[in-house]
Amino acid sequence: MLKKVTALTALALFSLGVAAPANATQNATLAALPVANMEAVLKAAQIDPRRPDSALTPGAKDSVLLVEQALAAKSLLATQYVDGHFGTTTITAYATYQRSLGYTGIDASGLPGPSSLQQLGTSRYTVGNVVSAGAKVNYRGGLMNARTKAMLVAAEGLLGSSLSITQGSYNPGGVDASAGTHDGGGALDISVSGMSAATRTTVTRNLRLVGFAAWIRTPAQGFAYHIHAIALSDPDQSSGAQHQAGDYYLGQNGLAGRGADDGPAVSPKRTWEEYQRS
Incomplete structure (x- = not known):
């Protein structure tokens, strides 16, 4: 069998009842998940809490919704705030999630970092356009x-x-x-x-x-x-x-x-x- 099996091939094998290599199956699962654009999420998390209204940051709605849906699934955000607006309520919910991971201080400010964003998205979304502060x-x-x-x-x-x-x-x-x-x-x-x-x-x-x-x-x-x-x-x-x-x-x-x-x-x-x- 070929050493590399694409996600598409893995899905096809699964539909035929044929076992695919574990890594190929995992890749197929990840490929099926939506992608949260970290750049867009960060931009919304900076702008939206400072807005005088609940307007959305252009280009960020879909990614913010993925994050808010994940927070709501953990009972950290009321469904009425799952709206694509990363306002103060979402910031507070995200900070609570960060603290649940053991983060404190600056690391639990409610501004998404790459690690917490990826952990929150487990089995729900993958993270694209990752932004890292570096050393x-x-x-x-x-x-x-x-x-x-x-x-x-x-x-x-x-x-x-x-x-x-x-x-x-x-x-x-x-x-x-x-x-x-x-x-x-x-x-x-x-x-x-x-x-x-x-x-x-x-x-x-x-x-x-x-x-x-x-x-x-x-x-x-x-x-x-x-x-x-x-x-x-x-x-x-x-x-x-x-x-x-x-x-x-x-x-x-x-x-x-x-x-x-x-x-x-x-x-x-x-x-x-x-x-x-x-």
């Missing part, structure tokens, strides 16, 4: 994950110059004014020392182009001048960073008052993965 590394004077470093390197490539980090990621209890956004991954504060106003804007625009929600913070806002950047769809985001990412998508400035976005416009707003495919 923690030090770069340009700050701690960050490998995905954030790759994004920063790409932005520096567009700029043709290097940047300096004044506050990195995974810094619980860090700068008070940061309000917890740096507790998890994907959060950077970037020095603007010696930059002109035009250069600060150029840096911010290039950060946005590669997938950061980025803003110039100013003394008028209560900060020393710096650029604050959140890596969109980083699965290690703190709740504060998650909210800022959602606000960025919704045209806001990421501050507590949720004012209008005061940064350079880029269109479309893309994640790192979307930038790489563009």
Whole structure:
């Protein structure tokens, strides 16, 4: 018998009552399951809790429904909230599921990570377009994950110059004014020392182009001048960073008052993965 049997062949053999190799049967089962797009789920989990209504994130409904149906099957989400909108109730339900797996802190924020998303989907769905934060590394004077470093390197490539980090990621209890956004991954504060106003804007625009929600913070806002950047769809985001990412998508400035976005416009707003495919 051939060493490799496709999922289609396995299904055909099964219908004839002929036993197929275990791995082929497993592949056939997986092939029959729907796919939850992790990129779409993460985008909805950032944006939907910040919406003033229950509108859906474009392109995310089918994948979010798979996640919500799985949460409902575990009695963690009432069926009335199985609607494709990854709002605060779904965030709470997902956080409860994460805690049931033994996760704590940032790992139980309600933002889906690859491991919990795959475990939740067992026998219900498979996960596609997986987003991984990667290992923690030090770069340009700050701690960050490998995905954030790759994004920063790409932005520096567009700029043709290097940047300096004044506050990195995974810094619980860090700068008070940061309000917890740096507790998890994907959060950077970037020095603007010696930059002109035009250069600060150029840096911010290039950060946005590669997938950061980025803003110039100013003394008028209560900060020393710096650029604050959140890596969109980083699965290690703190709740504060998650909210800022959602606000960025919704045209806001990421501050507590949720004012209008005061940064350079880029269109479309893309994640790192979307930038790489563009």
